[in-house]
Amino acid sequence: MLNMDLALYVHFPFCRQKCFYCDFNSVPGLPVSPEDYAEALLRELELRSSVLSERAAATTLYFGGGTPSLMPPAVVESLVDAAVRLFGLSSEAEITIEANPGTVTPETLAGYSAAGVTRLSLGIQSFNDHLLSAIGRIHTGQEAVDAFRSARKAGFDNIAIDLIHGLPGQTLPLLRQDLESAARLAAEHVAVYALSVEEGTPFHRMAAVGDIVLPDENTAVRMLEEVQTFLEVAGYEHYEISNYSLPVRRSRHNQVYWRRKSYLGFGAGAHSFMELPGFGCRWRNSDNLETYLATPVDDLLAGVDHAVLTKREAMGEWFFLGLRMLEGVDLDRFETLFGDTVESVYGAELARLRQAGLVQQQDKSLKLSRRGLLFYNQVAANFL
Numbered sequence: 001m002l003n004m005d006l007a008l009y010v011h012f013p014f015c016r017q018k019c020f021y022c023d024f025n026s027v028p029g030l031p032v033s034p035e036d037y038a039e040a041l042l043r044e045l046e047l048r049s050s051v052l053s054e055r056a057a058a059t060t061l062y063f064g065g066g067t068p069s070l071m072p073p074a075v076v077e078s079l080v081d082a083a084v085r086l087f088g089l090s091s092e093a094e095i096t097i098e099a100n101p102g103t104v105t106p107e108t109l110a111g112y113s114a115a116g117v118t119r120l121s122l123g124i125q126s127f128n129d130h131l132l133s134a135i136g137r138i139h140t141g142q143e144a145v146d147a148f149r150s151a152r153k154a155g156f157d158n159i160a161i162d163l164i165h166g167l168p169g170q171t172l173p174l175l176r177q178d179l180e181s182a183a184r185l186a187a188e189h190v191a192v193y194a195l196s197v198e199e200g201t202p203f204h205r206m207a208a209v210g211d212i213v214l215p216d217e218n219t220a221v222r223m224l225e226e227v228q229t230f231l232e233v234a235g236y237e238h239y240e241i242s243n244y245s246l247p248v249r250r251s252r253h254n255q256v257y258w259r260r261k262s263y264l265g266f267g268a269g270a271h272s273f274m275e276l277p278g279f280g281c282r283w284r285n286s287d288n289l290e291t292y293l294a295t296p297v298d299d300l301l302a303g304v305d306h307a308v309l310t311k312r313e314a315m316g317e318w319f320f321l322g323l324r325m326l327e328g329v330d331l332d333r334f335e336t337l338f339g340d341t342v343e344s345v346y347g348a349e350l351a352r353l354r355q356a357g358l359v360q361q362q363d364k365s366l367k368l369s370r371r372g373l374l375f376y377n378q379v380a381a382n383f384l
Contacts, residue, residue, distance in 0.1 A: 005056075005057055005058070005059045005261070005262070006052075006056055006057065006058045006059070006087060006262050006263060006264055007058070007059065007060045007061075007062070007253050007256040007257075007261065007262070007263035007264075008058045008060065008061045008062070008083055008087060008089070008263070008264055008266070009061075009062050009064060009253075009263055009264070009265040009266065009270055009271075010041060010061070010062070010063050010064070010068075010079060010265075010266050010267055010270070011025070011064055011065065011066065011265060011266065011267030011268060011269055011270040012034075012037070012063060012064070012065040012066045012067070012068040012070070012071055012267065013025055013026050013027050013065060013066040013267065013268050013269065013289060014026070014027055014028075014029065014030050014031075014034075014037075014065070014066050014067065014070055015027070015028055015065065015066050015067040015070070015100075016028065016029075016067065016070070016100070016102070016103065016138050017136065017138060018136070018202075019125075019135055019136040019137060020134075020135050020136040020201065020202040020203045020206070021135055021136075021164075021195060021196070021197065021198070021201055021202075021203045022201060023198035023199075023200060023201050024065070024066070025066075025268060025269030025287045026065060026066040026067075027066070027289060030070070031289065032289070032293070034070065034071045034072060034075050035072075035075060037267075037293075038071075038075045038078060038079060040267075040292065040293050041079060041266050041267055042078070042079070042082055043297075043300075044266045044267070044285075044300060045079075045082050045083065045086050045087075045266060046082075046086060047297055047300060047301055048264055048266070048301070049086035049087055051301065052087075056087070056088075057087065057088040057089075057090065058083055058087035058088060058089040058090070058093065059089075059090060059093055059094070059252070060093055060094045060095070060096070060252050060253035060256065061080065061083050061089055061093060061094075061095045061096070061253075062095075062096045062097075062253045063076065063079075063096065063097040063098060063117075064098050065098055067098070067099075067100045067103055068097050068098050068099070069097065069098065069099035069100055069103045069104050069108065069112075070103055072108075072111070073108060073111025073112050073114065073115050074111075074115075076097065076111075076112060076115045076117065077114075077115035077116065080095060080115055080116040080117070093118070094118055094119055094158075094251075094252040094253055095116055095117050095118045095119065096117070096118070096119040096120070096121055096160075096251075096253060097112055097117050097119075097120060097121070098121045098123060099120055099121065099122055099123065099147070100123055100137075100138065100139065101122055101123070101124060101139040101143045101144040101146075101147035101148075102137070102138040102139030102143055103138075104147050104150070104151075105150070106150040106153065106154065109147075109150050109151050109153075109154040109156070110154040110155070112154070113154045113155045113156060117156075118156075118158060119156070119158040119159070119160065119251075120151050120156045120158070120159045120160070121159075121160040121162065121189075122144065122147060122148060122151070122159065122160065122161050122162065122187075123162045124139075124144040124161050124162060124163060124182075125137055125162060125163060125164045125167075126141070126163065126164065126167065126170075126174075126178050127141035127144055127145070127177065127178050127181040127182075128141060128170075128174055128177065128178065129141050130169065131167050131169060131170055131174065134167065134168055134169055134212075135164075135167060135168075135203075136202070141181075145181070145185070148161070148185050148187070149185075157188075158188050158189070158249060159185075159187050159188055159189070160187060160188065160189035160190070160191065160251065161182050161185070161187040161189070161190050161191070162191045162192075162193065163178050163179070163182065163190065163191070163192045163193070164192070164193050164194075164195050165192055165193070165194055165195065165220075165223040165224065165227060166194050166195035166214060166215050166220050166223060167195055168203075168212040168213060168214055169213075170215065170223075172219070172222060172223060172226055175223055175226060175227070176226060176230065179192075179226075179227065179230045179231065179234075180230075183230075183231075183234045188245060188246050188249040189243070189244070189245045189246070189249050189250070189251060190231060190236060190243075190244045190245075191242050191243045191244070192227045192231075192242055192244070193242050194220065194223075194224065194242070195214070197214070221374050224373075224374055225374070228373070231244045232244075237250075238326060239325065239326055239327070240254070240258060240324050240325050240326065241324050241326075241368075241373060241376050255325075257321065258321050258322065258324050258325050259321070259322070259325075260273075260275075260280070260317055260318055260321050260322070261275065262274050262275045265284070265285065266285075267285065267292070268285060268286065268287060268288070268289045268292040268293075269284065269285060269286070269287040269292075270284065270285050271283075271284040272284065272303065276308075278308070278309075279308075279309045279310065279311050279313070279314035280308075280309050280314060281306065281307060281308045281309060282305075282306075282307050282309065283302075283303030283304065283305060283306040283307070284303055284304055284305050285300070285303060285304065286304055311338060314337075314338070315334075315338055315340075315345060315383075316383040316384055318334060318337070318338075319346070319380075319383040320380040320383045320384060323359075323366075323367065323368055323376070323379060323380065324376070325367075326367060326368070326373075327365060327367065328362070328365040328366050328367025328368070329342070329365060329366045329367070330364060330365060331361075331364045331365065331366055332364050342366065346382070346383065349382040349383070350366070352382075353372070353379060353382065357369055357371050357372070358371060358372035358375060358378075358379050359372055359379065360372075
């Protein structure tokens with residue numbers, strides 16, 4: 001029934017402890033064993049593959065969390081093998097696992113490599129021990145460096161580093177030190193995300209009573225400018241608002257999200273999107289671990305919050321996702337997909353954004369300006 005490539009996402013919701021900023025679907029500790037959770041994942045993989053035609057093939061597999069590096073390599077290998085068997089995961093596929101530097105050993109990393117993982121994403125966030133402690137991370141800066149070097153020795157030639165800017169107590173010089181540390185390691189990919197203080201997190205409560213002080217807006221903008229300048233000079237391609245890579249080392253999996261392509265999510269709280277005839281549909285699994293594990297087969301297939309998108313919703317998604325990429329939105333592709341020109345749908349919004357110097361058109365692409373990259377959220381709000 002389908003004839004398309006797929007990205008696969010596997011959610012492992014367990015972690016040692018929740019970081020103070022984390023609002024992801026994660027559970028401290030291991031209320032069920034990784035092996036038992038993997039059995040539920042395998043059930044879902046079997047189920048979803050049964051409703052796809054053999055022409056639907058997986059091109060990427062991503063283990064996210066939580067802390068997927070709490071999974072033994074044998075569990076990861078069983079899931080990789082299932083993706084190959086059930087979804088035709090290619091031998092050339094990008095297979096990524098997120099790892100917390102405080103949870104991996106040289107032996108674990110070697111096991112992941114042997115299991116078929118081709119890309120390691122290290123959630124370092126900072127190399128500064130004081131900042132790491134302040135945000136609730138369980139590793140030190142030296143442990144982050146050691147984990148990176150162990151991954152190299154284990155055979156990983158595609159390693160991504162995640163950092164955060166805008167942390168409590170972080171200054172421009174401290175941010176630059178983190179960027180310098182990442183560049184010295186010569187990671188193939190560096191993502192630098194702005195701290196987001198979400199409701200329900202410890203940081204949200206701490207900020208409300210003044211227990212933490214965050215950088216002001218001017219400092220936050222200067223931090224983003226520092227990230228852009230430093231990494232571009234260091235030889236990284238800035239290809240998405242928060243993401244930088246060495247040549248041909250972009251995250252293939254994440255580009256599926258930004259390009260609004262089909263992906264299937266497996267595990268508690270995982271989200272899915274399919275390009276169906278029309279404008280696509282989205283659904284997710286229950287966030288509750290016990291509910292997910294006990295969900296009958298028919299209900300699991302249906303998911304929760306199942307939504308068939310309207311044309312207007314799909315057009316908005318096309319814009320606010322596509323503008324995250326520095327290549328921008330393909331105007332001809334937009335007209336082919338939706339039967340309308342961009343100007344006929346968003347003419348007034350684009351006029352305001354052009355006047356403010358936030359977007360620009362180059363050939364047949366509409367993209368954020370250098371200034372627009374600093375104010376993406378304000379730009380995206382025009383298309384929600």
